[in-house]
Amino acid sequence: MNNYAGLAGSVVINPKDHKLIQYDASLALIGVGRSAYVFKINNTNHALKVFFPSYQHLAKVEADVYKIIQHIDYFPSLYESGSHYLVIDFIDGYTLFECLSRGIPVSENHIKDVDMAINLAREEGLNPSDIHLRNIIIHNGKIKMIDVARFKQGETDHQWNDLKTAFYRLYTKSFFPKKIPAFMMNWIAVLYKRFYRKSPIHIK
Template structure:
């Protein structure tokens, strides 16, 4: 049974396609992806992840993956699950994408921590996938978290993270290479990569 407080909030959120039409005034949207939107609860260190109508089935899949990860410190904690939604730990920090937009340096230690997180998931029999700049966070305390695990059971091999590491070591670490980029530059690079205009042949 869905707790009354959660059910009341869910019933007040109206989504059409991938657009939020209406929501409770005290909920703050803090993230949005291909399959869901994330709101922060007022006065709590928790977020509500609501899946778009076409992706409601992913809530159950992602909850099961979080249970397999067993509240590992590499990932957000799962507090509650229901039809089409999850309640997760709120993480204070910025994504690696935002690091590049704001000029916050991405260190080799940060990459090492992401590798540890993904290897932990592999040790649980999962296949880490869709690990990209907006799915990895640098916390205010210096920690690193992987924040989207819904595709960790897909069968195909995903090279997003290995491709990012290749670009990091080949380009980003060079002293003359910029460490800060406008959003339009970031979005252009992402579009070119997704449409295979940028291809990574050799990986570290």
């Protein structure tokens, strides 16, 4: 029997600065975001997402979203959730951010797959939001979307539409570089949030 709760409990995060203090040896740190650390559970195809102390309420929110979209192949499966953690599929691949920074081609089919995933989630009564380059992964040629907590927010988020516009107006053009430095994309993201995401996002 998998002791996911025990593994999640082994993860110690400083509540003041969110620095990772310790975690079980059977976990491999694979990422950190604005609200959580993500680990691959060794010898499995599962990932453990442990939320920072001040963001633990998002564990239930995100788990509830995953339960709604379990049947949609564009999203990982949820295996367990607790007060401050989730266990989902480990998705092996590159995010769109990594694709652009490494010069890995992003095709129109990938963009259409994201649109399909969004539309299918909307059919379930959700409001897909906070969709950006780091939470879209190309896995075996197909896309998988992660970090779905904000699919329950009330406000309309135009971020994906803006990214899609940039894809067709710039990326698809022959003159546009297909490899973009990470620092440049980070700088653009900061400016975008400053000028287009002035109001806080509220989750229903």
